[in-house]
Amino acid sequence: SQTIHQWPATLVQPVGSPLSLECTVEGTSNPNLYWYRQAAGRGLQLLFYSVGIGQISSEVPQNLSASRPQDRQFILSSKKLLLSDSGFYLCAWSLQGNSPLHFGNGTRLTVT
Amino acid sequence: SQQGEEDPQALSIQEGENATMNCSYKTSINNLQWYRQNSGRGLVHLILIRSNEREKHSGRLRVTLDTSKKSSSLLITASRAADTASYFCATDLYTGANSKLTFGKGITLSVRP
Numbered sequence: 001s002q003t004i005h006q007w008p009a010t011l012v013q014p015v016g017s018p019l020s021l022e023c024t025v026e027g028t029s030n031p032n033l034y035w036y037r038q039a040a041g042r043g044l045q046l047l048f049y050s051v052g053i054g055q056i057s058s059e060v061p062q063n064l065s066a067s068r069p070q071d072r073q074f075i076l077s078s079k080k081l082l083l084s085d086s087g088f089y090l091c092a093w094s095l096q097g098n099s100p101l102h103f104g105n106g107t108r109l110t111v112t
Numbered sequence: 113s114q115q116g117e118e119d120p121q122a123l124s125i126q127e128g129e130n131a132t133m134n135c136s137y138k139t140s141i142n143n144l145q146w147y148r149q150n151s152g153r154g155l156v157h158l159i160l161i162r163s164n165e166r167e168k169h170s171g172r173l174r175v176t177l178d179t180s181k182k183s184s185s186l187l188i189t190a191s192r193a194a195d196t197a198s199y200f201c202a203t204d205l206y207t208g209a210n211s212k213l214t215f216g217k218g219i220t221l222s223v224r225p
Contacts (some may be wrong), residue, residue: 043217090154103154
């Protein structure tokens with residue numbers, strides 16, 4: 001069966017520090033991969049999605065970037081965090097095409 | 113602006129009652145999905161309904177889709193305290209590789225024991 005791992009679960013970082021959040025998927029090949037951010041009371045905002053290795057689409061211009069160095073690995077990064085980067089970050093995968101998303105348990109990021 | 117918007121924003125019911133949650137959207141869709149989120153956790157997919165379908169069932173869940181009104185409803189019958197969670201609708205506008213979901217802000221459901 002397929003599983004998705006996302007870490008860390010919580011993270012407290014100072015303003016201006018770098019960020020690296022990692023997500024890996026097991027049990028499937030060539031998945032679509034997604035990074036979402038959830039702010040309190042504002043639903044989910046799609047940040048990046050990828051349909052293959054090295055293929056990244058950005059939905060919102062911001063202080064973040066994403067990379068997909070391997071088929072089942074998706075990384076969210078920042079060189080310098082801002083206070084506004086605080087939030088709940090969710091990684092998800094889906095099969096190609098119009099299929100449901102499967103989410104990780106999220107990372108609670110607090111920028112201080 | 114949000115593609116899908118849920119209504120009401122919060123719902124509190126007694127265990128055993130039915131819970132009805134609504135979602136409206138603005139543009140034509142390929143499919144609409146409902147997800148559930150327990151506090152501090154990731155979202156879990158509940159049900160997917162395609163644009164050419166009008167109703168789907170899964171256990172105690174019933175989802176309807178009215179494309180003429182651009183709306184969907186999620187009915188949870190005989191609710192349980194364990195159904196307490198946030199529920200999101202998500203719309204998928206495109207087909208194939210361009211498929212991307214747009215989520216609403218969610219409905220907070222509280223089921224009182």
